[in-house]
Every structure is written in structure tokens, then in C-alpha cells.
Amino acid sequence: MPVLQGTMNADGKHFAVIVSRWNEFVTRELLNGAVETLQQHGAGEPLVVWVPGTWEIPPVAARVLHEGIDGVIALGCILQGATSHAQLLAADVSRALMELQVASGRPVAWGILTPESGEQAVERAGMKLGNKGREAALAAIELASVLDALTAKEETKASPSADSGVI
Numbered sequence: 001m002p003v004l005q006g007t008m009n010a011d012g013k014h015f016a017v018i019v020s021r022w023n024e025f026v027t028r029e030l031l032n033g034a035v036e037t038l039q040q041h042g043a044g045e046p047l048v049v050w051v052p053g054t055w056e057i058p059p060v061a062a063r064v065l066h067e068g069i070d071g072v073i074a075l076g077c078i079l080q081g082a083t084s085h086a087q088l089l090a091a092d093v094s095r096a097l098m099e100l101q102v103a104s105g106r107p108v109a110w111g112i113l114t115p116e117s118g119e120q121a122v123e124r125a126g127m128k129l130g131n132k133g134r135e136a137a138l139a140a141i142e143l144a145s146v147l148d149a150l151t152a153k154e155e156t157k158a159s160p161s162a163d164s165g166v167i
Contacts (some may be wrong), residue, residue, distance in 0.1 A: 004143035004153070010043035013144055015069070017046045020076035022053040024134075025158040026118075028135030029125035030075040030111055037137035038073075046073075054078055054112055055089060058096035061108055067098060071107035071140040072100075075133050077125075080116045090114045107143035111136030 015038055019031045029046065038046050047069065049060050053077035061072045074097055080086045095110065101108035111133050115121040124132045 004146065004149050006149065008041050008138065008141055009145065010038060010041040010141045012044070013042075013141070014028040014044045014069055015031050015046045015071045015073060015140060015144075016049060016061070016069045017073045017075060017137075018049045018051060018057050018060050018064070020052070020054045020057065020112075023077035023079060023121065026077040026113065026121045026125045027075050029122075030077075030113075030131065030136075032113065033126060033131030033134035034073050034075060037134045038141070041138075043156040044151040045142065054093050055113075058093060058100065061097060061100050065104040065106055065108075069106075071109065071144045072097075073109045073111055073133070073140050075136065076112040077121050078112065078114050079118065079121065080114065084166055086114065105147060107140040107147070109140035109143070114123045 017031060017034050019027050021027070033049070035046055036085045047064065049064070051057055053061055057074045057076060061074060064072060078086045078090050090112070094110065097110065113121050113124050113132060114126060
């Protein structure tokens with residue numbers, strides 16, 4: 001059975017990290033984790049774009065993907081409140097980012113926290129529960145590798161081989 005797996009090698013790849021200033025005490029730590037991870041895995045220096053809030057991430061992601069970046073890491077922190085605002089925001093941003101990922105054929109990694117409290121947010125930004133910015137960067141690297149492998153496989157199938165007699 002054929003198996004295709006990605007690698008954690010980001011050599012020659014250029015990613016954009018789009019990070020929300022809202023709840024910056026959390027998002028700055030997510031950014032640090034993502035950038036450090038990209039560097040550790042050989043990616044070029046990432047384009048870091050600060051935006052006012054999580055709502056503003058999708059149009060910037062669309063723009064950088066259109067300009068040829070290899071993948072996007074979206075970082076934000078939507079704290080839950082007493083109303084449904086946070087759930088609506090998270091759902092709309094999630095949907096927009098997934099649509100961009102599918103349409104572009106390039107990774108758009110979800111590093112947007114939706115914790116119930118500031119304490120939970122801090123735990124997920126590098127304390128008890130790891131750094132979700134780091135995890136999003138790892139997902140973007142691996143998915144970029146998988147998509148590259150699929151493209152190479154398609155190109156190999158499409159090109160005539162020397163043995164086929166096709167000129």
C-alpha cells in the first residue's frame with residue numbers, strides 16, 4: 001500500500017505568521033514559539049504581520065498566499081465571554097481560513113486559541129500545555145511537505161517516461 005508522509009524539513013520555505021494584537025500578552029508568546037520552530041526546521045525568515053484582532057487575519061492571509069508565500073500560520077487569542085460573540089468570531093475566522101487553505105492548496109495553520117480564561121490562554125502559550133504557536137508552525141511545515149510530495153507525484157505521473165516511447 002503506498003504511503004505518503006510529510007517531513008519536518010522547511011529548507012527553502014517561506015512562511016507568513018499573521019498575529020493578532022488583541023490579547024498580545026498571549027499572542028506574543030505564540031509568535032515567539034512559531035518563529036523559533038520555523039527557524040529550527042530550516043525555514044527562511046518568516047514574514048510577520050501584526051493585525052488588530054483575529055477578525056483581520058483572513059484577508060491578510062489571502063493576500064500573502066496570493067503573493068506566493070509557502071504557508072501561513074494564523075495566531076490569535078479569542079477569550080470566551082458571557083455572550084456568544086467569541087464563538088461566532090472563532091467560527092467565522094475558522095471557516096475563512098479553511099476556505100483559503102483549500103482554495104490556495106497551501107497550508108494555513110490554526111494557532112488561534114479559544115480559551116475560557118486568561119489563565120487557560122497563558123497555559124497554552126508556553127506554560128503547562130505547551131505552545132500552540134509552535135504546534136501550528138509544525139503543522140504548517142509538515143503540511144507544506146505533504147502538499148509538495150503530492151505535487152511531485154502528480155508531475156511524475158503527468159510527464160512521459162523515457163520507457164513509454166512517447167516523445
